[in-house]
Amino acid sequence: MKYLFYPGCSMQRSAKPYLDSLKLVEKTLGLESVDVEDWNCCGATEFSSVNRTASHAIVGRNLALAQEQASGTDELVAACSACYLNLSKTDHFMREDADFNALVNDALSAGGLEYEPGSVKVRHSLDIIVNNVGYDAVKEKVTKPLSGLRVGAYYGCMIVRPDVNERFSNPEEPYELEDLLEVLGAEVVDFKMKTQCCSGHMTQISSEVAYDMIKQIVKPAVEEEIDVLVTLCPMCQLNIDAFQNEMNKHFGTNYEVPILYFSQLMGLAFGYTEKELGIGKEFVNVSPALAKIGKTTEEVPTPKKKKKSKSDPSLPMPKMPIHYRGGS
Template sequence: MKRYAYYLSCINEAMTKEVDRSLELWQNDLGVEFVRMHESVCCGGSNLDYVSPKHFALVNGRNIALAEKLGLDLVTSCNTCLLTIRSAKKKLDESPALRDEVNGILHKEGLEYKGTSEVRHLLWVLIEDVGLDLIREKVKVPLSNYRIAPFYGCHILRPSTLLGKDNPLEPSSLDQLIEALGGKTIPYEHKNKCCGFHTLLVAEDESLDVAAEALGEAIDAKADFIVTPCPLCHTVLDGYQSKALKKANIKDSIPVFHLSEMVGLALGYTPRQLGIKRHIVT
């Protein structure tokens, strides 16, 4: 049994509870255990570093230190949490002075940032640790009847100097997982584009235009559903889908699944068990 320190992202705790619900169902089937870090705090998204770099380093150094205390790598199912925490780790690893300052505060609660735990995405764990061969063996309900549009999202691909697992221009990891689960991937231009989430509150029209382009292309390619490894991308592509498609005058819709739900379906769990009924578009 491979064990990981599972970072509880804000979006999953509040809006996309089905991500963790489905993950809990199938983790043992694939020989992994995600130990929830209930003492972790918000990573600050893509904003805290600009407002207060020291607090950014502190809260994420603490998150990593909690994983290090368990002797485990930190794993997240949110792309933005991935980029944010890896960014903080890079700053702490490259600056002894910053690391000492952060540890001076962390020591008050018996924690220390050492830099020994890796920060990884759930998708990477499935590909690298569980392995596609084992996943193929465990499939009970192959997704062979489905044409699936993978939507990677920005923060698992870019910047490649910090993430480095996929070619940001031609990513393949999610495609490989879909195929291992028996599904058929469709090639489409927007699979590695932005979903528009991070501009939604300040430039809604532009955000909806971006989302509609991805949704419309997947619909035109006759995909049965979109799958994404990011709950923020899911929030836009599912929750704001009706608004985006209406604005683009597209008279159709397409379901959007979380990565953990797609895996659960292939492992034999029902849509009800996986929480898919929580989606806006089903």
């Protein structure tokens, strides 16, 4: 399968391990991706807070470039949730609102560009892997199953909400990532906070609000004895990983929940080394978790403390099966 790829700013640097590991996974799965030439920033959540027309015009430029450069494919793939959503939303609004389409194209014409809404299909890398490649084809490539590793799927927000093209199973209880991790051989925990916000830009605006939101993700992960959280979003990775220590200081806690990209876990299961996958660049040490699947990083893994079983006095509650396929 061939597609155009929109890397986005985060994946050039802070989420470089995501890009590196994704490229290896694409290679293994026979996915042929070509980067959009001279793409610009998608504006994240900030440009639309300053100027609506401009925020969509800059995304329009990316869509127009993709339309021009598309050859033998009409799929435009992004792996960053914010980039994916911004590309999806601009295309969607241009399709559903003729005035808005004219507005964005008016701005684009100043740069000699034009975009016909709907001419590229915006997709997320996870969507491509589970729906185009498929679980069976992924399973065939697994050489080192992640047996014994307790993982929690963490989607965050923007990949599943508002999901303008209805590509995912559910906006709050999706199951694609869990199914993928299960195919890799991992022990998948039903993580209740899987589509709760990582705090987004609040780390830059109000630390207290941000720490509170980060704790809402990390604490339940510890309680569920999750070895590693698995994400598909650069912002989620950065907030949960880089700010976890500050959050601990703020609350006087000592939570330690490492978080990796799904492509890194796929890479491990496909037999790539941690170094090739950019593992080891996290703030929260992932070595103790990976020691469970026979992986050792440069640092000596500190043995994970045996967690005491919770003495929960409340009545037992029924658990939603992970494979719940209920409608929305």
